Structure formats: C-alpha cells, structure tokens
Amino acid sequence: MKLPSPLIHPGWLRAMHWANALAVVVLMMSGWRIYDATEFLGFAIPKALTLGGWLGGAIQWHFAAMWVLGINGLLYLAFNLASGRLFRRFFPLSPRAFLADLRAALAGRLAHADPHRYNMVQRVAYLFVMADSVLLVLSGLVLWKSVQFPLLRELLGGYETARYLHFFAMAALAGFVAVHLVMVALVPRTLLHMVRGH
Amino acid sequence: MIIQKPRPLAIQRDAVLREAVERIRQPARRDFLRRSLTLGGLSLLTGCSLVDEDSVEVALTRVSRFNDDVQGWLFDPNRLAPTYPESMITRPFPFNAYYGEDEVRQVAEESYRLEVTGQVADKRKWTLAELRALPQADQVTRHICVEGWSAIGKWGGVPFKAFLQQVGADLGARYVGFKCADDYFTSIDMPTALHPQTLLALTYDGQPLPPKYGFPMKLRMPTKLGYKNPKHIQAIFVTNTYPGGYWEDQGYNWFGGS
Numbered sequence: 001m002k003l004p005s006p007l008i009h010p011g012w013l014r015a016m017h018w019a020n021a022l023a024v025v026v027l028m029m030s031g032w033r034i035y036d037a038t039e040f041l042g043f044a045i046p047k048a049l050t051l052g053g054w055l056g057g058a059i060q061w062h063f064a065a066m067w068v069l070g071i072n073g074l075l076y077l078a079f080n081l082a083s084g085r086l087f088r089r090f091f092p093l094s095p096r097a098f099l100a101d102l103r104a105a106l107a108g109r110l111a112h113a114d115p116h117r118y119n120m121v122q123r124v125a126y127l128f129v130m131a132d133s134v135l136l137v138l139s140g141l142v143l144w145k146s147v148q149f150p151l152l153r154e155l156l157g158g159y160e161t162a163r164y165l166h167f168f169a170m171a172a173l174a175g176f177v178a179v180h181l182v183m184v185a186l187v188p189r190t191l192l193h194m195v196r197g198h
Numbered sequence: 199m200i201i202q203k204p205r206p207l208a209i210q211r212d213a214v215l216r217e218a219v220e221r222i223r224q225p226a227r228r229d230f231l232r233r234s235l236t237l238g239g240l241s242l243l244t245g246c247s248l249v250d251e252d253s254v255e256v257a258l259t260r261v262s263r264f265n266d267d268v269q270g271w272l273f274d275p276n277r278l279a280p281t282y283p284e285s286m287i288t289r290p291f292p293f294n295a296y297y298g299e300d301e302v303r304q305v306a307e308e309s310y311r312l313e314v315t316g317q318v319a320d321k322r323k324w325t326l327a328e329l330r331a332l333p334q335a336d337q338v339t340r341h342i343c344v345e346g347w348s349a350i351g352k353w354g355g356v357p358f359k360a361f362l363q364q365v366g367a368d369l370g371a372r373y374v375g376f377k378c379a380d381d382y383f384t385s386i387d388m389p390t391a392l393h394p395q396t397l398l399a400l401t402y403d404g405q406p407l408p409p410k411y412g413f414p415m416k417l418r419m420p421t422k423l424g425y426k427n428p429k430h431i432q433a434i435f436v437t438n439t440y441p442g443g444y445w446e447d448q449g450y451n452w453f454g455g456s
Binding site for chain 2: 056064
C-alpha cells in the first residue's frame with residue numbers, strides 16, 4: 001500500500017483559501033459595478049464582468065462578501081501566527097535570494113521542486129498579498145463607516161484618498177490573482193496540492 | 199342561473215395592459231432580483247449554478263439587515279462628522295435625485311405646511327415662517343453619495359433633535375419617516391435623528407434652499423449616505439413600524455450610515 005505523501009497544506013488552510021477565493025471574486029466583480037456608478041478614474045468596467053446587475057444589487061453582494069473576507073482573513077492570520085506557519089513558511093526573507101529567484105523566474109528557470117518550501121518570489125508575493133488585503137479591508141472600512149472610524153480615516157489620508165487606495169489595492173490584488181493563475185497553469189500540481197492537501 | 203356576458207375583449211386587454219404598465223412603473227422589490235441576477239460571470243467562475251434565485255435574494259436581504267444591526271451598534275451618538283472651512287465647499291454642489299434636474303419639483307412657499315404625525319404630542323402643521331423662527335445652526339460637512347462621490351456643502355437650519363423635542367416626539371420610538379413633495383420617501387433610526395449634526399435644513403450656503411437642493415426643506419445628516427437625506431419634505435412621522443424607503447425597498451441598505 002502506498003502511503004500518502006506528507007501534507008503540504010493543512011485542511012484549515014485549504015478551506016480558507018477557497019473561501020477567500022470566492023469572496024475575492026464576488027468582491028471584485030461587485031466592486032467593479034459600484035465603481036461604474038461614477039467611473040471616477042474616467043473609464044468604465046465592462047458590465048459583463050460585473051456582479052449585481054445594478055448599484056443596489058452590487059452593494060448587497062459587496063457588503064455580504066466583505067464579511068467572508070474579513071472574518072476569513074482574521075482567522076487566517078490568527079491560525080498562521082498561532083501555528084508558527086507564518087514564520088516557518090514566509091521567513092526569513094533575503095533581498096539577494098529574492099533577486100536571484102526573480103531573475104530565474106522571469107527566465108522561466110525557477111523550479112517548484114519542493115512544494116513544502118516557498119521560494120523567495122513566492123514568499124514576497126504571498127506576504128505582499130496579505131498586506132494588500134489588510135489595506136483593502138481597512139480602506140473599505142473607511143469608505144463604509146468614515147465617520148465612525150476617524151483615526152483610520154485620517155491615517156489613510158481622508159475619505160477621498162481612501163477611495164483611491166481601495167481602488168489601487170484592488171488593482172494590485174487583481175494583478176496578483178492574474179499572475180497566481182498563470183503560475184497554477186504552468187505548475188498544475190499546485191492546484192492538486194491546494195485541493196487534496198498533498 | 200345568470201350567465202354573465204364576457205366583457206368586450208378590447209376593454210380586458212386594456213385593463214391587462216394598464217396593470218402591466220403599472221407593475222413596470224412600480225419599483226418593486228422583485229426588480230432588485232431581476233436586475234441583480236446577471237450572474238453569468240460568477241456562475242462560470244465558481245462552477246455553481248444559482249438555481250434558486252429567491253433564496254439568494256432572501257440571503258442577501260438578511261445579510262443587509264444584519265449590516266443594519268452592526269451599523270446601529272457601531273453608531274456613536276457623540277461622534278461628530280468632520281467639518282470643513284468654507285473655502286473647501288464644492289462649487290457647484292452636485293444635483294442628485296432619482297429624476298433629472300429638469301424635473302425638479304417647485305413647492306410654493308405660501309401654501310407650504312409641514313405635517314408632523316405619529317408618536318408626537320403636538321400634531322399641528324408648520325409654516326415656513328414658523329420653522330425659520332426656531333433657533334438655527336450652520337454646518338459645513340461632506341455629503342457622501344452611495345454612487346461613489348462626495349462633495350462638501352454648507353447647510354443651515356433647525357437641529358432636528360430640538361424640533362423633535364419641540365413637537366413632543368416619543369424619543370424612544372424606533373423610526374422617523376419622511377414623505378416628500380417629489381414622491382420620495384425614506385426613514386431613519388431614532389439615534390441618528392437625535393445626532394447633534396442632524397439638521398432640518400432650510401438654507402444652503404446661507405440662502406434659502408434652492409429647489410434643486412430640496413426647497414423648502416431637506417433633512418441633512420453627515421452621518422448618513424446621500425439617499426438617506428430626503429429633500430422637499432412635506433411630512434414627518436414618528437413610528438415603531440418599519441417604514442422602508444424609496445431606494446431601500448429596492449435593495450439599498452436601510453441604515454445607510456457613513
């Protein structure tokens with residue numbers, strides 16, 4: 001009998017990853033519909049990519065999925081800190097190793113040989129997306145309740161600045177998702193790891 | 199047995215058509231779902247098919263009511279919205295309504311009477327002169343629109359708490375509702391009604407409220423989104439029965455706080 005290979009992603013992490021993926025898809029597509037209500041950057045996002053059908057519907061989806069992202073994100077950070085996984089998998093960081101790995105990645109020579117260890121590019125990318133998500137939630141909180149969170153509002157540069165931060169943090173997350181999906185397409189077994197755990 | 203002669207078909211067809219047109223005109227709650235379920239993209243991405251559309255609507259509405267509760271809990275009656283210097287006023291201040299600017303309602307000053315009903319001791323009607331004779335206050339605050347823009351304006355008028363006390367309103371009631379001359383209606387929670395910055399606004403930028411900003415009177419609340427700030431107010435009522443609102447009944451969040 002063949003023994004299963006050791007676990008790469010624990011069950012809690014996989015559950016949170018997929019809940020997060022769903023929340024991010026709903027938040028982005030409904031957020032694009034909300035953006036289209038004013039198009040404050042001068043362009044519209046095609047309606048076919050948006051969720052909710054009209055502003056009120058998009059807001060309902062957005063304000064439902066925000067709970068999934070917020071609660072899931074807090075649990076993710078808590079589990080990662082408590083289990084020591086955050087420091088084990090994402091640290092230490094080395095700028096020199098990052099540049100070397102980045103060069104190798106861009107040349108198409110970066111191997112995902114050991115799925116138990118993230119290379120420097122992965123570490124930086126995942127840490128970046130964690131920080132970006134925190135910024136998305138905080139700037140979203142300012143847009144939702146700017147009067148009730150005055151300190152947060154002022155830290156993020158005021159109400160209107162928070163709107164731009166929210167949009168550009170979304171764009172950065174969309175960029176991450178695009179690269180993430182390309183990498184999954186290039187190394188398909190990572191998808192199996194995230195589904196089965198090993 | 200009397201067999202009724204069927205009515206001429208033309209009249210029936212007319213009635214059916216009239217009813218259909220009426221239904222289209224009425225912004226019903228069903229509209230929200232019809233407009234929201236262009237979910238092709240989401241279904242494709244998640245691989246789910248949202249078969250039971252009603253249960254999706256029910257779930258989203260339930261989360262929206264949960265969001266009302268959370269916002270009510272987060273609302274601090276002593277926390278003030280930021281105020282700004284007059285130099286920061288947005289000029290021109292944007293016009294916004296559920297209709298175009300060419301359809302702005304004109305309310306006649308002489309015949310105007312504000313009705314106050316529901317759980318209040320004093321149900322007499324108010325003329326504009328009487329409202330102007332009450333103590334007034336000014337504020338320069340940010341109007342935040344649900345569509346994703348904001349603008350700073352200067353409003354003046356009667357602090358709403360003082361007015362509610364004046365008419366002997368039951369300040370423990372849950373809702374204050376508004377009916378407007380432009381057929382708009384909305385309702386707010388009592389804690390927001392009693393917030394020190396909630397104003398029964400009679401002026402804009404030091405002048406009587408122009409028609410496009412809601413003559414003769416609008417409710418101005420910097421702690422709530424724009425659609426919660428009714429214009430052309432004709433009637434105010436205090437109640438414990440949930441009154442809903444024009445946009446709220448179509449799916450906008452009821453609390454609508456900022």
